[in-house]
Amino acid sequence: MTDPVPVAVPRKGRPLEAVLERIATVASDDRLDRLADGVSNTLRYEKAVTKGSVDADEGPYERLAEYSDPTTAAEPEYTLLRDDRDGKPRRIVFDAATVDLGDVTVKLVGREEPFRALRTHEFALGFDSADLVLEEVVGIRGGGLGDISDINDRIDPVDTDVRVVTGLGDTVYHTLMGREDRRRPGETYDRAYLADYEGSLCISPRYERLVTAVLGTDALDGVEFVYPEADEEEEAAIARVGLGVYLTVTGSTAREHGLAVGEHLFPSETVLMRNAAETDDSVSRVLRALEREAPDSEIRV
Template sequence: MTEPVPVAVPRKGRPLEAVLERIAAVGHDDRLDRLADSVSNTLRYEKAITKDRVEADEGPYERLSEYSAPDAPAEPEFTLLRDDRDGKPRRIVFDAATVDLGDVRLKLVGREEPFRALRTHEFALGFDSADLVLEEVVGIRPEGLGEIADVNERIDPVDTDVRVVNGLGDTVYHTLMARPEQLEPGTDLDRAFLGGYEGALCISPRYERLVTAVLGTDALDDVDFVYPDPDEEEEAGIARTGVGVYLTVTGSTAREHGLVVGEHLFPSETVLMRNVVESDPRVERAIAVLDVDDAASEIRV
């Protein structure tokens, strides 16, 4: 039987669920739907244990032996990792699964940083957050960036061989927010507003490079980045500052803090990526299967 194509995927969370949903959608097989449900339900339960929302009846090794079936390669496997909580406790995360998509077989392999695994040529294909591409390799320019379809053009080929193929539709947005008194009557809260704004802009510290790439250096003249306090919600920090950028789907939490929700500046979405120099016919067939138009996604590259 043909060796499966290795594909780096996230180990947990919304991006992994998006990947499994894409696999099930293109595979047209009830077994793939069951795989997606099984992995997602297991990891949601493990997250609840991690967050102390539920108390497990058994220890992590006993739960791991129940979840994983390493002698049955079509079944999902899980593994134990140390996470960043106090005491570095163990957390059960996704490890691997082999899936058949017609004449293409994929070996989904869990990685903490799939994007970086592609950058180091460990994998030809992978899925990860589009945010990481902006945080690490997209060039900073005077003008801003609004669509992931424009990301590849801003990647220096000397820096990396990784390129975005398409998005999976699990979109939340980096969104401009402000207190109402920051806006003159009839003024829209958008990029043009920022062009004339002077003062503090509250963002999450990890997104400083991303926000700079999205807004462009021209829009950030006379703007100073500030950050929420360590124990403060991002929306609360923005409300205290007056203007800021943070992730949102509906904006309901922002409105609860008295904020106006403005322009969606950039989509935060799980993306299919490829290392363009690691290519062979099997990889091309895999991309042809996975690279499908998705009405839920605004990303087409």
């Protein structure tokens, strides 16, 4: 493995911020705190520009030149991509940064899909959302998932050499929720409720495999997945259907739709992953450097 050791990371958003926070936490260098704050603030501003909520004084190429210093390894680099929003506007995203973690140097390399970059053996280490692992490689069984460690037990080694090492604790939950006015006194929307339930369950189409893996096929016997209509808010769709699974932090907007927030089913969390086929001493040093007292990554059952 080369030095610095390349590590695949997301290019933007909450997962990238979680990675930078972990890097800053395990290192004793104040520069990494400044790196984390600087990259996060820059990308939040660029997101606002892309959404049209902020007007930039300069064009994207001028801002890109201002942000990036490719001649200095210790400074972050950025790049331009086409965003998925209408009109496909240019968006400035994270590209790379070199960080010193004591006895090992790491090069964080931005990728649109870090998990898939590990699957194709481009990287030995990387960070990405645990959701993608469940959506792509976790096996479907009768019983649901219990915690992060169960993910590896469900991965068929024939499918991939990638394994989850730990979660970073930047948790947003896939949560079961249903109409408040249909809930009996003392009743909770949880796995036990779902085990006796027959009917429609509203979810986002992209999460069908994830929800099936987390709940298990036994609990979904007699349950039919239905989806929000075009341009319909997910909470509104769940209120229309009566029961659903939605990604939420506090559930405040769900309550505005008359929904009772039930059990947290699975944490949508950024995870550190490794490709077991690409392991060597330098990879082990990076893993040791990234260790700290882990947050509670338990999937609440």
